[in-house]
Amino acid sequence: MDAFLRLHPEDNVLVALKMVEAGTPISIDGRDVVLTDNIARAHKIAASPISAGDVIVKYGMPIGRATANIAVGRHVHVHNIRSDYTPTYSLRDTDGVERKAS
Known part of the structure; x- marks a missing residue:
């Protein structure tokens, strides 16, 4: 798994060490997976199934x-996680108009 790194043994995400294209086969903890998304360098992928509401752990610490x-x-990434610690400064409604969060 030379393209991804687990930063801490308790992490449920792996960090990309380089750009990895969709369709690339990888092995995560003995499980063979084919990536369905392009993953940019320094972005994360799930190392195990994560359910809505579950805590995302990176560096051994919760990040959202x-x-x-x-x-x-x-x-x-931001399309499927939210931070419990950092305020959101703007929101984009379904009409595509950006508005300040209150």
């Missing part, structure tokens, strides 16, 4: 919660 179910090998 899943807002949707995330399968093994799927991209973990």
Whole structure:
């Protein structure tokens, strides 16, 4: 698994060490997975199944919660997690208009 790194043994995400393209086969903890997303360098993928509401752990520390179910090998980023610790400064409604969060 030379393309991804687990930063701490308790992490449920892996960090990409380089750009990895969708369709790339990898092995995560003995489980063979084919990536369905392009993963940019320094972005995260799920190392194990993560359910909506589960805590995301990176560096052995909680960094936020899943807002949707995330399968093994799927991209973990702002589209499917939210921070419990950092305020959101803007929101984008379904009409695409950006508004300040209150």
